[in-house]
Amino acid sequence: MLAKGQTIIQYMEQFAPKHYAVPDDKIGLQLGTLQKQIRNVLVALDVTEEVVDEAIAKDVDLIIAHHAIIYRPIAQLTTDTPMGKLYEKLIKHDIAVYIAHTNLDTAEGGVNDLMADALELQDCTCLEEIHTDHLFKLVVFVPETDHEKVMQAMLNAGAGHIGNYSHCSFNSQGTGTFVPLEGTNPYIGSQGVMERVPEIRIETIVPQSIQRKVVQAMLKAHPYEEVAYDLYRMDLKGRSFGLGRVGKLQDALTLADLVERVKERFDVPQVRVVGDLKRDVRKVAVLGGSGSRYVKHALFRGADVLVTGDIDYHTAHDALAAGIALIDPGHNVEKIVKPAVAAMLQKKMEEHKYTTRIIASELSTEVFQFV
Template structure:
């Protein structure tokens, strides 16, 4: 059985939910439809004519890309323009394009974490360069018969409820008596139509993050035995998990800046990179940010980083960083290509776990526009 396009996207959004993207970012479905069976997903950094040709040749009905193909509202669709020709080719071959951009950057286990992993920055002790989204929290209150208390509790925990800071499986449970009278047409799990029932029940209270609230409620309803479930879901002031752009953390041991630059060349598969700072300088605290990081120099300095690894650093920003004592390793914007095999592997695993035959493969097309001569 092959997955529907919407199912593929729902799986992807478990890793990179749309609501954690930066404001006004162009993400989500940009062209085509998700209401169709998908036999193959092509994961790409950019959607170029070469990438579309690859999708056609390999039979992919859906391209999941990092960089958007539509940046601003279209006044018209002129198929004589380069962009218009690209859209025309995608439409003629019924290939949909879905974009995961800053939501994939920000996500736990997304691009910025992958970058840090590849440079040897341990996950323990990492923090973000800039907080961009704080998950809202809700309180879920549900009344359950004692016989199904543990079943419902485990279901909501497994769906993502009960996390407070570094503690999981948090809940409060109170025993009491529930009353109800089934009306005509009701099919009660307990009791009889027209008779007032008193049942030993447990009131479960637990915390639910916004990112998981639909999944938690669905899991609760599925596990609950009642035909009509009595529950409340309301917002609370307690702050939830914070999602941020970029990562900063300490290497196990200090290394020379030049050695870290060579490590970056190998890890990110680039023939050359730009280096700001003394190659002999010892560095340990490393900040990383996929894509264009010029405006994050101050963030890296404020975080106490010795070096920032990012792309698209301009001349004057490099001088400002050097004056502030911050070294820079600039391997280019295209190193975000690392998302192709990793996201394809992640998506393939999720599909296989659910017994779908849909494939997820990384694009083999190199979309780097710069050449070193």
């Protein structure tokens, strides 16, 4: 059975939710339709003419790419321009294009985590916070006979995580009162009669991202027609997600040695470097894409070196004066995410018995030549 486009994107957005993206980022479906069955998906960094030809050759119905093909409003669509020809080819071959950009940078297991892992960074935190998963207190009142069933349904749905502890809740006994009115079909009691029922108040913590899932699980398990429950926004801060990562090497390296590791792990022939190659570095910041404006963030976080792409001349001078080293392996190192996303989605297809195939693009879209 083939998966529909909407189903595949649902799995993609569970991995890299849209609200993880920076404001006004060009993400989501940019061309075509998801209202169709998908034979093959191509995961790419960029959507170039060569990548579209690869997609056509592999009978691809959907491209999931990192970089947008539509950056600004289109005043007119003519097919005698490079981009117009690209859009025309995609439309003629019924290939949809979906973009996951800064939300994929931010996601757990996304671009920046993969870069940090490749360099063997430890104890990583975000370089810049973009989104906080706010915490809510969920309180529900349950008859004693159904307490365990409802509590486990909530906790198994993801509620009750505090730090490295799971299934956290507080339970207190009390008495619930109610009068079933005309038209009701009460689980306990009779119409028109005041009931006093031994109940347990269950309290637990729910992150905003799974609030609906937990509430639905609770309502499904609860025996009452009308469930009494409350949700309170908490001051306690939830998990934060953001761009870039900052972590430590297990052992200090010289900048020159780190350069060699960057070249090997990111499969790049050359890099641009700012700083003394003989200096020791231990705390490393990484950021996929263009990182010039994040040098100050890396400095603030105490990084010895920032590994990122597209560093401009004046920013490099400022970094040198401030004492932070820079390694620029180019924007294209974000290609590291292609096999990871393809593997994640392929696993989802297999788990749900779909025959849709997920393929990582084999083409390099590096625009620069090193001569």
